[in-house]
Amino acid sequence: MQIHQFDVVIIGAGGAGLMAALYASRGANTAVVSKLYPTRSHTGAAQGGIGAALGNEEEDHWEWHAFDTVKGSDYLADQDAVDILAREAVEVVYELEHLGLPFDRTQDGKIAQRRFGGHTANFGERPVRRACHAADRTGHMILQTLYQQCIKNRVRFFDEFHVVDLVMSDGRPAGVVAVEIRSGEIHVFRAKAIMFATGGWGKVWSITSNAHTLTGDGSAICYRRGIPMEDMEFFQFHPTGIYRLGILITEGVRGEGGILLNGLGERFMERYAPTIKDLASRDVISRAIYLEIREGRGINGKDYVHLDVTPETVNRYLAAAGETRRVDREYIESKVPDILDFCRTYLGIDPITEPMPIQPTAHYAMGGIPTNVDAEVVIDEQNTVLAGLYAAGECACVSVHGANRLGTNSLVDLVVFGRRAGIKMADFARHADFVELPDDPSGEVTAELERLRRADGRTRVAELRDEMQKTMMDHVGVFREASGMQQAIDTIRTLRERYRTDLRVDDRGRIFNHDLLEAWELGCLLDMAEVTAVSALARTESRGGHAREDYPKRDDDQWLRHTLATLKPNGDIALSYKPVVILKYQPKERVY
C-alpha cells in the first residue's frame, strides 16, 4: 500500500473535476484521481451547448434563464442555487472562451448561440437562442480545454486509478482508497479536502446514452459511508436516443429546426406543448413519445418515432411558423456533424435525406450527493456541512435541476459549481489540518475486492447487470406505478443477494483486472438502483422526470420537498425530507 498526501484530492476528471482542479491548484497542492484518462470522461459526450444569457443573437437575461430552469425543474430546484447557476453561467462561458474554447461564431465574431429545449424569452413566451456551442461537440471542447489548461498549470494527475472507498475517521473524511489499475496496487490518498466529481449512473438502465463507465462509483461510496442521497427518484430520460442503441441525439437538432413526427406523420408535440412544441422540456417530450407509442402511433406501430432534420422538412415548418430563416445541407452538416456521423455509421441512415428513428434514453441523474452552493456536502435536513467533503457535477445534487434538468444546464452546472468547489477547497485547505488516518484505512475495501477476485459462484456480472437494467427500464423508467416499482425493488434485492453469494469473476490477476472492477462497479449500480426505486415508490405524486400513473398530478402540499435517502447500518433505507428553497418563483402549473 502506498500513501500519498495532498491538500486537495479530486476524484473524477470530467468537467466538474477539472474545473475544480484548475481553481484549487492555484492555492493548494492538488491531485486529480480518475479511473479513466481525463479525456475519456463523459463530459466529452455532451453535444448541443452550454446555456448562458449572453444575448449575442437576441435579447436575453440571466433572470429568464433562472426562471426557465426553475420551471423546467417542476419547481423542485432550490432557487438560490438556480440564481447562482444562471448568473455565473455568463461569467464562466466568457472564461471558457478566454481559456481558448473554440466556440462557433456569429457573423460579427461573437459566441454563437442556438435554441434549446425549455429555454425561453420573457418567462416562457417564445424560444430563445441561449445555447453557446461548438458544433455538436460542445462537451468535448469543454473537456479538452479544461484538461489542456490543467496541463498548463501542472495539475498532478493519477490516471487510471480507480477510487473504491472514502476513508472516514471519527466521522470526518480523511482520504480515499484507490486501485492503481495498471498494477492492482492499493493507494491511499490523504487529503484535507476531498471532492467527488464522478458523474452519473445511467448504466442502471438498459437503454442509456451513458458510457459503460458511468456506474455511480462516487455516489455509492458516499452512500455506503452514511451520506444521504438526495432526490434519487428523479432521473432524466432524454427524448431522442438512437433507437435500440440509446446514443444521444442532441436537442440542438430540434434547436436548429428538427421536428418530431409520429407514425402518421403528425408533429405530435403541437398537442402536448402548443407554445414551444418540439422545444418543450425533456420530461414532457419523453412522456409524449411514450404516449404516442402506446396509442399505436409509433413508426409502423413500433416503439419509436422519427426526428426529422432534413432541410425540406425543417424549411416547411419554418415557413409555416412565419420565420424567414431557411436551412440547407451545408448548414446542417456544419451544425450537427457528429449526429450525422452517428446515424450514418450505426444506422446506415443519412439524416440529410431521411428521418432518424429515436426513443427516450436514460440520460442524467438530477439527484445525488447533497451539497450547498459552495459544493460542500451536506448531510441532513438542516443542511449541516460535513467539513472537508465536496461534490459537484452529475454525482452531486445542489439542487439546480430539481425534478427535471433543462438541456445545456449540465455543462453550466459542471463549470459553475466545479469552480466554486475549487475556490472553496483551496480556502479550506489553507486553514484546516489533515485528519489522522485510521490504522488500516484500506482494510475494509481491500477485503471486499479480494472476495470479488476469488468469487467462484455461478452468476456472471453481466447476467446480474442485464437483469437489473431490464427491471429498472420496465418499472422505474419514464412512467411508473407502485406495484412495478415494488417488483423492481424486490428484484434488485434478490440480485444483490446473488451478488453476495453466487458471483463469478474469471480474472484472478492484478494487472488491468477490469473483470474485478466491473464486479465492484456492479455493486455501486445495484445500490443506486435500489435507492432510486425506494425513493420513487415513496413519492406519491408526479413531478418532472418522476411520472406516476397511479398519482398523475403534482402535489405541492405534500411533496414540494427534497427526498433524502440514507443507508442504515442494517441495510435498510431511511427516507427523510427537506424543504425546497423558493424565492421569486412560486409554483404554478407547468405548461409549454
Next chain:
Amino acid sequence: MEVLLRVRRFDPEAGQKPYWAEYTLKDVHRTDRVLDLLHHVKWYIDGTLSLRRSCAHGICGSDAMRINGINRLACKVLVKDLVRGERGKIEVAPILGLPVIKDLIVDMEPFFDHYRSVMPYFVNHEEAPSTERLQSQEERALFDEGTKCILCAACTTSCPSFWANGTYVGPAAIVQAHRFIFDSRDQAASERLAVLSEENGAWRCRTIFNCTSACPREIPVTQLIAEVKGAIYGRKPKA
C-alpha cells in the same frame, strides 16, 4: 450470422508469449460493433479478456485497436463493414508502436508525453476583455478540423515513421499543435513551431497518409501536418 473472432492476447502475469485466441460467435448481427463482440466474449465467455472502452460511440477515444490490420475504434466499426455474407473472420490486435501491457491494452504514457511536449493548451498573455475575444467565422474555420481530435492514438500508431522511431512526436501531437498554431487568439505559435521544427518534430512525417486513413474523426491529418510544415517556413494555410 457467424463470426470467428481472433484476438491477440497477452497475460503479463502468466509468463507466456502473446498468442491468438479464437472465439466462434453465433447469432451475430450485421450491425453489431466489434466492441459488442469483444464485450460478448468478456461478459459471457472469458472475463479475463482485457480492453479499454467507455462511451461506445466514437467520442471518448478509449478503444483504438488494430482490426483486420487497420487501426480503428472498436465501437465505430460494425461487423457489416468487415464481413460479407453469412460467415467471416475478424482479427483484433493491440495498436502498434506502444508497449502492450495486457491483451488489447497498451501503455499510453509515451503517446501522452508527446502530446504534452507541443504545448497543447491555449496561450494568450494579454488581459482578457470583459466579454469574449472576437474571432471571425473564417478565422475559426482555419483550425476546426484539429478540434475534433479525441486523442485515441489511431493515427500515431498507424504511422511507419513512429513505428521506426518512437521519439517522433507523431501525428496526433502535431494535430494538437495545429489546433493552437492556427487559432487567431493564441500567442504561442512560434514556441510550438520551434518544437516541431526539431529532429523529432514534423519533418519525420513522410506523407504516407496512414494517419489520415486511420482517423475515426475523419480529420485530414496529413494535410494538417503539411500546414504545420508550411508554417515553420512562415506560410499560412488557405482559408
